[in-house]
Amino acid sequence: MTSAPATDLAPSEIAVLARAVSRAPSVHNTQPWSMRVRHTDVDLLERTSVTLPSHDPEGRDRTLSCGAALAHLQLAARVLCRAATTWCPAEGEVVATVHAVPGVSPDHDALARFHAIGRRRTHRRWFATEPVSEVDQAAVAAAGDEPRVRVVAPQHRDALAVMLGFATRVFRADAAYQRELGAWTAHTFGPRAAGADEGVPEDALCDDSLPAAGLVRRDTPVPDDDHLTARLQMEHLLVFCTAGDSRREHLAAGAACARAWLEATARGLAGSVLTQPLHLLGFRELLAERLELPGLxxxxxxxxxxxxxxxxxxxxxxxxxxxxEFPGTLPWQTD
Incomplete structure (x- = not known):
């Protein structure tokens, strides 16, 4: 029996990569990805069978989620002292292939973000009134630096408040959307608790308005525009924009946001994302115009x-x- 080349990914390394990918954020916690390992290459595959026809009719959020998983995969490869080059095909089941060959040791920032993977959570609440330091703000924004993505702190919070109020009214009245959200709500406590391995935990949802709520439910409140504007003025927001709307740009935006999120977590901050209103017809284009954004x-x-x-x-x-991938017991099944 011949041994594998020394440069091939070892089972223990594959386990590290898999753990990192598994903790990536995803739309409704659907985790729409799988992995395939070929010597030093890791294919990230999109599970197109996972669909959210009411929330994500075009599958854009699913691809953004795969972009977040890709960012975690690249980061884990760096921590394993591997130089990771990535190829993203324009179409097909494989959304990205990471070529991970022996490389240099990771820097402090990579290590800090990697150790933040297990602590990252989706904080669907209003944040504390304590401001985030300018140093932390700059670091979080810089972590999302990506050639295909522009990261901006949006202005015109009054216009954003009006548009979020409109989106809330639309989704509260959308019966099909509410049924779908209910189906993807994981009952993880109380008398309805069940063994769930995907879905949004019921205890992670809240009764606040957007953007704190993250997801609009039937009873999500719609505050008046002035009140919501005042709350938004206190928020630290970043909008990830792209020039176009291709799959590669969706992947890049998802990866950029995931890196910024890990940087925030490493600095003791919490985060959450808002994509739901962006699926309303014409919403993104109007938002780009009213907030003077540099892209979609x-x-x-x-x-x-x-x-x-x-x-x-x-x-x-x-x-x-x-x-x-492996015969017999997998290296992570002994936990």
Whole structure:
């Protein structure tokens, strides 16, 4: 029996990569990805069977989610002292291939973000009134630096308040959307608790308005425009924009947001994303015009000091993420 070349990814390394990918944020916590390992190459595949026809009719959020998983994969490869080059095909089941060959040791920033993966949560609450320092703000924005993506702190919060109020009214009245959100709500406590490995934890949702709520439910409040504008003025927001609307740009925006999110987490901050209103017909174009954005908005990221602890979201078994990769016991199944 011949041994694998020394440069090939070892089972222990593959386990590290899989764990990092599994903790990436995703729309409704659908985790719409899987992995395939080929020597030093790792293919990230999009699970197109995971659909949200009411929330994400074009699958854009699913691809953004795969972009977040890609960012976690690239980061984990760097921590394993591997130089990762990435190829993203324009179409097909494989959304990205990471070529991970032995490289240099990771820097401090990469290590800090990697260790933040397990602590990252989606904070669907208003943040504390304590301001985020200018140093932290600059670091979070810089972490999202990506050639295909422009990251901006939006102006004209009054216009944003009006548009979020409109989106709330639309989604509250959308029965099909509400049924879909209910189906993807994971009951992880109380008498309806069940063993869930995907979906939004019920105890992670809140009764606040957008953007704190993150997802509009039937009883999500619609505050008056002046009140919401005042709340938005206190928020730290970043909008991830792209020049076009291709799959590669969606992947890049998702990866950029994930890196910014990990940087925020590493600095003791919490975050959440808002994409739901961006699926309304014409909403992104109008938002770009009214907020004077440098392109099409793909993700709105909000961050700040958390008020309460947030529970982790359920996760699919890692064996589902890498089906058939190893015979017998997988290296992570002894935990």
């Amino acid at each position: 908005p793909q993700v709105i990221f909000r961050y700040g000091h958390p008020v309460v602890p947030v529970p982790p979201s359920p996760r699919r078994p890692l064996g589902d993420l890498l089906p058939g």
